[in-house]
Amino acid sequence: MIIQDWLAQVSTYAGSIDDLFALIGVLVGFWFIVSEGVFFWLLYRFRAKDGVKAEYITGEEKHQKRWVSWPHYLVLICDIFIIYGAVTVWYDIKQDLPSPDATIRVIGQQWAWSFVQPGADGELGTADDIATVDELYVESGKLYHYQLEARDVMHDFSVPVFRLKQDAIPGRVITGWFEPTTPGSYDIQCAEICGIGHGVMAGTVIVQTPEEHKAWMMANTPQVRDSISIAANTAR
Template identity: 40%
Template sequence: MERWLPQDVSSYGHQVDGVIQLIFWIVGIWFVAALGILLFFAVRYRRSNSPRAAYAPARSLRSMSFVLIPVVLVLLFDLAIDTASTRAWDHIKVEMPPAGQTIRVIGKQYVWDFVHPGLDGELDTADDIKETNTLHVPVDTVVRFQLEAEDVIHSFFVPNLRLKQDAVPGRSITGWFEATREGTYQILCAELCGIGHTNMRGWLQVHSQQGYREWLAEQSPESGG
């Protein structure tokens, strides 16, 4: 199943994938079972082989159990999914690990603007580095983002990070991720935001720690570049 999903380069990606797999197997097995039972009954109780169907009200516990048992089963499987997904949700959305880096992501029709802190590590200072459609981060570092939208609702989607978060005008939404592998990964907008929505794409560039420092130095005016 791992092969069907984009490569996981996120510290919490395995938790998201775990929930997807759990749901896939529970739903998949019951889907096949339900179709099998339907087919079996259709053949077993076909018209040429059976008396005419009659309406039978469920007065005994035994006849009610045909509904009650499936209800309990659905509830139990639902609780299993809830338990697994709550654990992932708490880790990803509630607990906020200390940030090694804070960036700002601004969605607007039809580009992503990324604001990186400069060498001082602080946003909203003179050495901030603004790039359109390319986000630079160091590997194995908790990156906290402040997500904003300039015009309409967008959604910051990085499939390889298992990250998708709506960007809402007038709000600054905080989240985090930690990329575990160097490379270049696609960033998409996952909220239909207008005529150019499908072209609203960017790239996440995950550098080595050393490579990120070099990139930062290159961008800084003091470096003489």
């Protein structure tokens, strides 16, 4: 009945979203069971019986209204807990951006994802950027900022195991963050309908250990590859 039973948690904030879900589940679950319980009990208790006339209760008097208003105040208290939880989780994930170890660009278009990572210099928009399509290679334990763009229509960058989701809006660049924890390869889905190819707009995020990631960077940095070999030659 909780999210992590269905899907692994692979980012630092996945746990807090799942905990919020569980908190809400407990609070509303309680009210749900109480309401349905009372409801079915009343249906059984006051089923029509021969010769028994129904009572005449207006419900307008104070001692009667109490039966509705007290539960109702308790619901309000539960709401306050939920609001507190929701606001803090939201603040941590969407509003407050911790400083990044790296920044990547994520671009949605009909119907593919492209990703741009900084090369060895750690900066986007330079010659050693690494561009990939539909596959995002990241390093576990490293905090990433993403700059999300869309080329044509609305898309939504969703990585369920990260509990990450953000609409991509043409004409805007939206910045957010994530920090992967466990190496592995996971789904990226588009979570905003983007035309007939919406169902094939799949991507993969490959979370690598620092060593793997370093090797991948080496192997895929286009221009730096040459300079590396030069450096290796001079060292020799």
